[in-house]
Amino acid sequence: MPKCGLKFVKFATWNVNSIRARISNVLSWLRAANPNVVMLQEIKVVDECFPRLKIQELGYQCIVHGQKGYNGVAILSNRGFGDVLPYLPGGKEEDARYLEATIDDVRVVNIYLPNGNPANSEKYIYKLSWMKRLKMRAKELLIDEMPVILGGDYNVIPTDDDVYDHNELQGNAVIKPEIRAAFREILWLGYTDAFRAKNPTKHRYSYWDYSGRAWQNNRGFLIDHLLLSPQAADRLEDAGIDTNPRGQKKASDHTPVWCTLADRSMTKIMP
DNA sequence: ATGCCTCGACTATCGAGA
Numbered sequence: 001m002p003k004c005g006l007k008f009v010k011f012a013t014w015n016v017n018s019i020r021a022r023i024s025n026v027l028s029w030l031r032a033a034n035p036n037v038v039m040l041q042e043i044k045v046v047d048e049c050f051p052r053l054k055i056q057e058l059g060y061q062c063i064v065h066g067q068k069g070y071n072g073v074a075i076l077s078n079r080g081f082g083d084v085l086p087y088l089p090g091g092k093e094e095d096a097r098y099l100e101a102t103i104d105d106v107r108v109v110n111i112y113l114p115n116g117n118p119a120n121s122e123k124y125i126y127k128l129s130w131m132k133r134l135k136m137r138a139k140e141l142l143i144d145e146m147p148v149i150l151g152g153d154y155n156v157i158p159t160d161d162d163v164y165d166h167n168e169l170q171g172n173a174v175i176k177p178e179i180r181a182a183f184r185e186i187l188w189l190g191y192t193d194a195f196r197a198k199n200p201t202k203h204r205y206s207y208w209d210y211s212g213r214a215w216q217n218n219r220g221f222l223i224d225h226l227l228l229s230p231q232a233a234d235r236l237e238d239a240g241i242d243t244n245p246r247g248q249k250k251a252s253d254h255t256p257v258w259c260t261l262a263d264r265s266m267t268k269i270m271p
Numbered sequence: 272a273t274g275c276c277t278c279g280a281c282t283a284t285c286g287a288g289a
Binding site: 017018020021042044045068069070115116117118155169172173174207209210211212213214221223250252253 | 273274275276277278279280286287288289
């Protein structure tokens with residue numbers, strides 16, 4: 001691995017909506033975008049059936065926390081892994097929605113936050129309690145002042161500027177004030193939304209429904225986020241949304257959100 | 272109003288997604 005001479009490390013999050021249905025899309029995007037670390041959600045497959053070999057051929061190692069049929073998360077890295085934690089602490093694990101590992105000196109947290117619809121159901125209660133647990137973990141991760149990147153499909157539209165028409169989604173669990181407040185509670189711990197820090201333009205989306213020609217009409221939401229701890233935010237170089245995969249054949253309904261952080265070697269330079 | 276598509280589990284429909 002060429003660790004010397006690499007100025008920036010590129011991180012991305014992508015809900016692929018089945019890794020088996022999406023493998024060719026994922027491989028071509030890895031070749032085109034050349035990320036170093038990728039957080040995948042909704043792989044919808046057990047660990048044993050994750051297509052590791054095809055991904056390894058492109059130089060990535062994989063860690064997988066899968067589940068049959070639904071959910072499931074994985075992290076790809078061309079810089080190795082350490083200290084893998086496959087469960088969100090602080091409660092009973094009901095689905096495969098969480099995977100944490102150290103890559104270089106960065107703690108990478110991959111989440112697939114419960115959708116929570118319909119609101120005022122058990123699923124909604126589950127979403128709220130999951131967010132409370134995530135906040136506790138996010139706070140805990142700040143203690144040792146290591147760079148942390150908390151990425152994934154949050155199923156939260158942070159503001160009315162992050163959706164094509166907030167009125168159409170009134171009452172939806174991705175937009176409810178209580179859910180937005182729970183998301184902000186994590187931000188207020190000291191996390192920075194990487195995309196928002198670098199892109200003031202409103203109405204930029206990471207998800208477009210399959211139905212109703214939502215992609216063609218740009219009726220989308222921004223629900224995939226990369227949150228950076230202060231030590232990670234110090235190293236933020238750029239961030240964006242790569243909309244190309246959403247326009248491909250057999251696309252996922254989500255598209256990758258990415259950011260680049262200064263490599264560890266750059267921060268070692270003393271004045 | 273939720274399902275205008277898509278997926279996986281199954282083999283004919285159906286739950287889930289957001």
